[in-house]
Amino acid sequence: MTGAKRLAKVEQEKEEKRVSDGKELTPLKQGLALEDVHFGYNKDKEILHGINISVPKGKTVAVVGPTGSGKTTIMNLVNRFYDVDSGRITIDGTDIRKFTIASLRNSVGIVLQESVVFSGTIFENIAFGKQDATLAEVEAAAKKAQIHDYILSLPKGYETEISENGDTFSTGQKQLISIARTLLTDPDFLILDEATSNVDTVTEEKIQVAMDEVVKNRTSFVIAHRLKTIINADKIVVLKDGTVLEEGSHKELLNRKGFYYKLYTDQMVLD
Ligand SMILES: Nc1ncnc2c1ncn2[C@@H]1O[C@H](COP(=O)(O)OP(=O)(O)O)[C@@H](O)[C@H]1O
Ligand SMILES: [Mg+2]
Numbered sequence: 001m002t003g004a005k006r007l008a009k010v011e012q013e014k015e016e017k018r019v020s021d022g023k024e025l026t027p028l029k030q031g032l033a034l035e036d037v038h039f040g041y042n043k044d045k046e047i048l049h050g051i052n053i054s055v056p057k058g059k060t061v062a063v064v065g066p067t068g069s070g071k072t073t074i075m076n077l078v079n080r081f082y083d084v085d086s087g088r089i090t091i092d093g094t095d096i097r098k099f100t101i102a103s104l105r106n107s108v109g110i111v112l113q114e115s116v117v118f119s120g121t122i123f124e125n126i127a128f129g130k131q132d133a134t135l136a137e138v139e140a141a142a143k144k145a146q147i148h149d150y151i152l153s154l155p156k157g158y159e160t161e162i163s164e165n166g167d168t169f170s171t172g173q174k175q176l177i178s179i180a181r182t183l184l185t186d187p188d189f190l191i192l193d194e195a196t197s198n199v200d201t202v203t204e205e206k207i208q209v210a211m212d213e214v215v216k217n218r219t220s221f222v223i224a225h226r227l228k229t230i231i232n233a234d235k236i237v238v239l240k241d242g243t244v245l246e247e248g249s250h251k252e253l254l255n256r257k258g259f260y261y262k263l264y265t266d267q268m269v270l271d
Contacts, residue, residue, distance in 0.1 A: 029057065032089070032090070033053070034052060035090065040085060046085075051242070059220075061222070061236075063221070065239030066240065072223070075193060079191065106185075108188075109190045110190075111193065112193050115174040123158040129185040130184050146176055154168070170199075194225045236250060
């Protein structure tokens with residue numbers, strides 16, 4: 001745990017050097033926008049070819065698209081794991097490169113597809129983002145994330161030691177832990193890449209309930225794989241080969257009878 005925190009701190013200090021203005025992010029007022037974003041991991045191969053997406057405050061925007069269309073890449077840019085080559089990403093109209101990485105990471109909650117657990121107790125794993133979190137707070141978050149009962153079924157409950165490569169949790173359950181961690185830090189803005197692989201039906205249902213809970217009253221940008229998440233989104237952005245093909249509500253997109261319609265009638269074979 002201490003090791004992970006120290007590592008996070010070193011990474012953060014390293015990353016602060018990339019920041020120009022060092023502004024602090026204030027609570028979200030308007031939302032997030034990608035404006036004509038171009039990006040490639042290598043200079044000779046552009047992956048995103050001028051992406052425009054707006055995520056208005058309080059809304060859930062779902063990105064869908066086939067494997068390799070650039071969904072994860074977009075999230076990498078929003079998290080500033082990488083920076084855009086041209087165009088910009090803004091929060092409330094300010095380029096995200098102007099904010100300190102620390103304040104960006106503090107106000108943006110991230111739940112990744114392959115959610116991470118650290119070695120330490122379950123309590124520490126959930127409390128990770130919030131210093132001085134109480135057991136009651138951790139339990140409340142775990143309940144909302146649908147993982148409390150499972151934790152209690154373990155002999156040592158919240159004091160169970162887990163190892164990073166241990167098998168205490170399945171992939172889906174790790175995502176629930178990650179959702180609990182996010183609920184506890186209560187971020188304004190949420191980025192979520194839904195887990196798909198190796199999720200059994202029971203966990204699947206739990207993820208659905210936890211998802212509803214975590215996006216509620218929040219601004220969310222979700223890489224959606226689950227049909228229910230997609231249908232419930234305020235807006236769906238359809239991505240293909242690094243370009244936005246279509247956007248609209250589920251109904252609007254079906255009526256268009258375009259690529260989304262095809263994805264949907266092909267039973268949403270999405271990655
Ligand atoms: N780290 C990387 N270095 C180079 N190319 C990458 C990297 N990550 C992804 N790509 C490429 O970027 C494209 C988009 O990938 P990705 O954003 O992961 O798509 P999706 O999440 O929609 O499946 C793919 O062609 C992929 O091969
Ligand atoms: Mg991906």
